[in-house]
Amino acid sequence: MSQGVVKKSSPIAGTIAWVVALLMFFPIAWMVLASFKTEVQAVQTPPLIIFHPTLINYRDIFAEANYLQFAWNSIAISVGATVLSLIIGVPAAFSMAFYPTHRTRGLLLWMLSTKMLPAVGVLVPIYLLCRDLGLLDSKTALIVINMLSNLPIAIWMLYTFFRDLPKDIIEASRIDGANLRQVLVHVLLPLVMPGIASTGLLGIILCWNEAFWSLNLTAHSAAPLTAFIASFSAPQGLFWAKLSAASVLAIAPILIFGWISQKQLVSGLTFGAVK
């Protein structure tokens, strides 16, 4: 319509885009809606669109002491695994980005290839190891496993961030007499903080949503929210409104994280192949 200098709005593309976007978001919106219904309203046909919202489901979930424990497990596992993978991954990514050798490329590809090892191929040994070490149903086991399985992704993402930083700054600092540790802490860290932050964010998202190990290695005490939600799949448990409320609480923090940080996440998700 308005013949803008740079771009003019395209109504056909806009309509298609909005229809698709709303369709994609619909299941989430429908779930949020259901979480404010009573159990009877939630299964009513034809489905209710206009109703008196109730907070009873949320109250019920918070009243169950269990829920907070699941949530705490999710937080502890995601944050623990992510912080550990950053502590281990940052030096490696730094070294490969700033001091590449002829082995760097191979090393990076090898790290990525460990990610291609199917989790299920090693399910049995990991299960038995955890059993023998007394780590079944423990947060420690999930933190270690999540850390290891996200480490390659973290290193890649950090590497793509570090690679784009000005390299001369290190040499300049070195000439000024700073040692490697001083360079790392005082010169580089402030520069790389955004990259580390987005890597951490992606790590938390991946851990938070991780289901395979959570479902197979936990029972009660260490189960995160993914496992808690899965317990609603039992056929007799037709508590849709409550399930919806629990789901909303389980995904809301990560969804908001994702919305805020989508721009930073992209560069990591593409493994540096798209600028």
Place this chain on the structure above:
Amino acid sequence: MSATTVSGGGAPAAPGPRQKKKKGPGGGVNTLPLLAPSVILLLIWMIVPLAMTLFFAFRRYNLLNPMIHGWAGINNFKFLFRDPALLHSLVVSVVIVVGVIVITVCLGAILAAVFNQPFRGQGIARVLMISPFFVMPTVSALVWKNLLLDPVNGLFAAMFRMVGLQPIAWFSVFPLGSVMTILCWEWLPYAFLILFTALQSMDEEQLEAARLDGATPFDIFFNIQLPHMARAISVTIMIEMIFLLGVFAEIYVTTGGGPGYATTNLTFLIYQRALLAFNVGGASAAGVIAIILANIVSAFLTRSVAKRLEV
């Protein structure tokens, strides 16, 4: 810009030496202490479980019956290959991986081109569009299974009844299709986001020039935008493949692998053998098969896709 663009002038004789190499190996800095923790941990993470899986695959070992022990030779593999469920689960795995990748990449590319047009509220529409990617798999699976696809109280059933049709029990009639629908819903946002980002980096003037020359939107999409997205498409395929080979939660929550073996992929088959039947030997043998397959796929990927990564 990328490795494929050869700058004019004297072509270097050496095959593609990277610029960074000029610093020399390590630039005189001892990088071993920085690299060692990651490398050692990943080596352990890779080798120990792998060796154990291989070992157990040749053992007679059932968690419920300690009387069964000793070497099994290749019996675990014999049983496995005689089991029709194995071949079937391989087919299911391939159908899931290929089907979801084809659908999400095709739709993702088209949607990326659509969203690349300027329109009102583009930022919000994009945020809505990518939201499913952040939803945990157990939640997506349950929302689809109950709120949407349930044959009695689900929304689809209600809509079918409204227009006078018989509601369909989606997970019984189209079990694999239903599971794949959920997976596509989860992964389309990822494909879209990556491909959209790739398109955004494109030179706007090039598109304008093409339009002035009378190119239709189809010409532009197939001849300009699609080639530009090639690298992003490779990455999308690689990442989706890594995650889709291990699909578990969506099946666990919705169909439990059934009806029959209709939605049992290799991951779920091993889970059933290992943790439900407590057959460590058999599950490990299947695990070995899974690892070999993944290695074939990853070797192929590393050759074709990883080359495009800018390392």
